Amino acid sequence: MSDKTIAALEAAQGLDDLYPIIAENRYTAGWHKARPSLWREPKTPYRPLHWRYKDAYLALDRAGEWISTELAERRNLLMFNPVGDNDYATVPSIVTAYQMIKPHEYARTHRHTPNALRLILDAKPGVYTVVNGVKLPMRAGDVLLTPNLHWHSHYNEGEHNAYWIDFLDVPLVHLLQPMFFDELPGTLQDVQSEPDPETCPFVFSRVSVLAKLAEIPDGPGGARRYVLPSEAFIPTMTLSYLHIHAGGLTPQAKTTANRIFAVTEGRGEAKVGDRNFAFERGDVFCVPSWTSYEIGALETALLFEVSDEAALRKLNLYFDRTPGSAAR
Numbered sequence: 001m002s003d004k005t006i007a008a009l010e011a012a013q014g015l016d017d018l019y020p021i022i023a024e025n026r027y028t029a030g031w032h033k034a035r036p037s038l039w040r041e042p043k044t045p046y047r048p049l050h051w052r053y054k055d056a057y058l059a060l061d062r063a064g065e066w067i068s069t070e071l072a073e074r075r076n077l078l079m080f081n082p083v084g085d086n087d088y089a090t091v092p093s094i095v096t097a098y099q100m101i102k103p104h105e106y107a108r109t110h111r112h113t114p115n116a117l118r119l120i121l122d123a124k125p126g127v128y129t130v131v132n133g134v135k136l137p138m139r140a141g142d143v144l145l146t147p148n149l150h151w152h153s154h155y156n157e158g159e160h161n162a163y164w165i166d167f168l169d170v171p172l173v174h175l176l177q178p179m180f181f182d183e184l185p186g187t188l189q190d191v192q193s194e195p196d197p198e199t200c201p202f203v204f205s206r207v208s209v210l211a212k213l214a215e216i217p218d219g220p221g222g223a224r225r226y227v228l229p230s231e232a233f234i235p236t237m238t239l240s241y242l243h244i245h246a247g248g249l250t251p252q253a254k255t256t257a258n259r260i261f262a263v264t265e266g267r268g269e270a271k272v273g274d275r276n277f278a279f280e281r282g283d284v285f286c287v288p289s290w291t292s293y294e295i296g297a298l299e300t301a302l303l304f305e306v307s308d309e310a311a312l313r314k315l316n317l318y319f320d321r322t323p324g325s326a327a328r
């Protein structure tokens with residue numbers, strides 16, 4: 001403490017004199033905080049929101065008229081939650097984006113510490129990704145993982161635009177700050193192997209997911225949930241599929257996880273907090289932490305879900321107030 005501060009403290013006649021002196025020395029008086037730091041249960045400024053694939057599809061097609069191949073890997077539409085000046089994160093820990101790549105384009109090889117994964121919406125043969133030298137087809141309905149620091153690049157050697165949804169834990173990395181990003185000199189990545197995608201742990205094909213779901217009995221509300229065995233590769237996010245029979249409705253749930261749902265098949269309606277979202281194939285909606293939600297299917301629906309449940313469980317911060325839940 002400087003002599004000036006010591007003199008000012010000694011001369012203080014009361015708390016009103018003390019506050020500016022301690023603030024100047026980068027202290028906040030714990031008994032005089034502007035905002036509380038603890039509260040009784042979770043609260044979030046993040047809102048339940050719905051993004052329609054139809055809108056994004058058209059917007060990406062229009063962008064494709066002007067965004068060149070050079071910027072193909074950035075021809076995406078980030079689904080942001082308008083909280084303060086945020087124009088990036090979908091929920092506090094995860095960002096989601098619709099992406100389109102045109103015929104004969106590729107997205108340059110790069111890697112980063114954030115984990116990434118993709119749900120393919122529309123892609124004809126000839127669209128593929130390469131992850132650390134392993135060539136994998138990008139087929140509609142499949143999920144492909146790009147764990148952290150794995151080199152990845154995407155290619156469209158077909159004749160039609162390809163569309164998918166990206167999910168990344170970038171906002172979590174922003175918070176904790178261990179961001180690293182590299183681009184491979186040159187642009188193309190050598191293909192070292194082209195395995196049967198059904199044998200690759202980074203691929204969850206639509207066919208294999210449907211087979212797994214078929215083994216699971218119906219739960220309450222005509223819904224079944226299959227959690228992908230992906231956590232060994234992506235420890236921050238839980239990936240799962242929710243299958244709901246036509247006319248089914250999931251029990252109302254409420255947990256501390258932030259969730260993003262992408263509709264891969266069917267249509268229905270989700271009630272999230274005080275919002276109602278009529279969803280159809282390709283749509284995305286988010287369920288922020290501690291927001292009640294239930295999902296109903298008008299036609300048999302299959303939804304892919306990405307959440308930060310895995311990260312929260314590791315930190316002992318996962319709480320579930322869904323009736324009948326075994327979690328605390």
Ligand SMILES: [Fe+2]
Binds near residue numbers: 110111112116152
């Ligand atoms: Fe990437």
